[in-house]
Amino acid sequence: MVNTVLATICAETFQEFADAIEGGESAHDVAAKALNDHWRIIFNGNGYGEEWPVEAAERGLLNVASNVEAMD
Numbered sequence: 001m002v003n004t005v006l007a008t009i010c011a012e013t014f015q016e017f018a019d020a021i022e023g024g025e026s027a028h029d030v031a032a033k034a035l036n037d038h039w040r041i042i043f044n045g046n047g048y049g050e051e052w053p054v055e056a057a058e059r060g061l062l063n064v065a066s067n068v069e070a071m072d
Contacts, residue, residue, distance in 0.1 A: 056063040
């Protein structure tokens, strides 16, 4: 079920990208806008390290440590 939901989210987002590009925007501009809109959730460090919870809090992101809790 989770994979279906994630795949649907990805498909809908790619459709939004395709619609914007087919509407005349450049692929570069579409990608740049997506990055600018969502930059705070991109973390290139160790998501399992001690620095991540601190970084997530600074970015205002919810950080649920347990998968079971995340499903509630």
